[in-house]
Amino acid sequence: MAAPRQTEFLRGRHCAKTALIQAGASDHHVRAHEDRSPIWPQGFIGSISHTKEIAIAVAASASNLKSIGIDIERRKRVTDKLAQEICIASELDWLSGFSTDQSHDLATLIFSAKETIYKCLYPSVQHVFGFSAVTILPDLDAGSFNAVLSSEIDTDYTNIQGRFCFSGQDVITSAILTRASL
Numbered sequence: 001m002a003a004p005r006q007t008e009f010l011r012g013r014h015c016a017k018t019a020l021i022q023a024g025a026s027d028h029h030v031r032a033h034e035d036r037s038p039i040w041p042q043g044f045i046g047s048i049s050h051t052k053e054i055a056i057a058v059a060a061s062a063s064n065l066k067s068i069g070i071d072i073e074r075r076k077r078v079t080d081k082l083a084q085e086i087c088i089a090s091e092l093d094w095l096s097g098f099s100t101d102q103s104h105d106l107a108t109l110i111f112s113a114k115e116t117i118y119k120c121l122y123p124s125v126q127h128v129f130g131f132s133a134v135t136i137l138p139d140l141d142a143g144s145f146n147a148v149l150s151s152e153i154d155t156d157y158t159n160i161q162g163r164f165c166f167s168g169q170d171v172i173t174s175a176i177l178t179r180a181s182l
């Protein structure tokens with residue numbers, strides 16, 4: 001592992017350990033599958049994300065929650081060219097109603113929300129899906145988003161609600177699947 005990636009990995013694991021302690025876990029080690037997806041200690045779920053500067057993690061008991069996803073991204077990193085790869089037509093149409101500066105912020109929000117949904121669903125679906133499989137509908141006033149899932153994802157969920165916030169240089173997104181949410 002290259003040194004910067006190693007640093008990010010260790011910061012993420014440090015946050016995961018802290019989150020597991022706060023959630024009441026006695027095992028604080030998060031191992032990894034070959035595909036890099038985390039293996040949470042028995043009875044717990046969680047999620048990790050990092051940028052070059054910041055790492056974040058959440059952990060919770062699996063008794064009420066099925067899964068959780070979080071993601072942090074540096075604001076405005078998704079410029080017009082990248083947005084074309086990440087967003088579907090209706091999302092690009094929504095972005096076109098904002099100034100260039102705002103649209104880079106909001107395209108980054110859409111990207112982060114898609115990564116969050118991927119992390120949240122992956123433990124149950126166990127397959128990779130592309131950006132076009134999820135449509136993000138943000139509610140900017142409420143700090144929330146609705147993620148509409150296409151049938152290409154092997155799940156009974158049709159949509160998932162998530163939350164977001166802009167914090168300093170970053171945008172953070174999260175989504176939870178409860179045991180009762182289907």
Ligand SMILES: CC(C)(COP(=O)(O)OP(=O)(O)OC[C@H]1O[C@@H](n2cnc3c(N)ncnc32)[C@H](O)[C@@H]1OP(=O)(O)O)[C@@H](O)C(=O)NCCC(=O)NCCS
Nearest residue numbers: 009012036037038048049050114118119122129130131134
């Ligand atoms: C896995 C992925 C989501 C990670 O996102 P990222 O922005 O590169 O990196 P982040 O820092 O936010 O997250 C990395 C952490 O995600 C976790 N992770 C990796 N693969 C995962 C998976 N399949 N499911 C859940 N979590 C995963 C790991 O803990 C990883 O940190 P670590 O390697 O230090 O343990 C991304 O690289 C990826 O492969 N995406 C697949 C395609 C996709 O996103 N499609 C969108 C569908 S709408």
